[in-house]
Amino acid sequence: DQQVKQNSPSLSVQEGRISILNCDYTNSMFDYFLWYKKYPAEGPTFLISISSIKDKNEDGRFTVFLNKSAKHLSLHIVPSQPGDSAVYFCAAIIGGGAQKLVFGQGTRLTINP
């Protein structure tokens, strides 16, 4: 039972345009959502997060939107840069303890020059 789903395995975007990565979840009890970025042969790094009490969080070129009624969140990157090419994982958590993190399958983003 996949509680966090990233239905697009890959996404290709032109440099300078907006990249939109999507994530759906099934458990309405999730109260915190995170995005991680991963380069090949490296560990993921934390990118941005959002609490369930908010619907938007922005950090520079990265904005995460949360639509609780649709159980959907998205990560917007604008403008997209070549260094943004990576795999992006969406993750969700209920309450305390990072051992409760549930990860999506990941979306490979490729930024084309």
Add this chain to the structure above:
Amino acid sequence: DGGITQSPKYLFRKEGQNVTLSCEQNLNHDAMYWYRQDPGQGLRLIYYSQIVNDFQKGDIAEGYSVSREKKESFPLTVTSAQKNPTAFYLCASSISGQGPNTGELFFGEGSRLTVL
């Protein structure tokens, strides 16, 4: 610099052999975790430890063992009982393993294990 160090980065193993992956952190984090990544799948939790001398099974613990004798170290042994051990293994840590937690993890660079 503070961080998490995993070794070795690449490891080859013959079927039937046990192998131990090292994970060391100098972030003074209480909690440590082992994840496995397979192509097309999200990260899956193998084992975690919220405090020294204590650890718990994650979602896919069968065929693996861990120890947490020191706060800084959380080695993972992939035993011969693990049916499909070829994967990318990631160690992570977080500030606290208990109580309210935003879920932010700090990851090592990973270890790729290939069974020949």
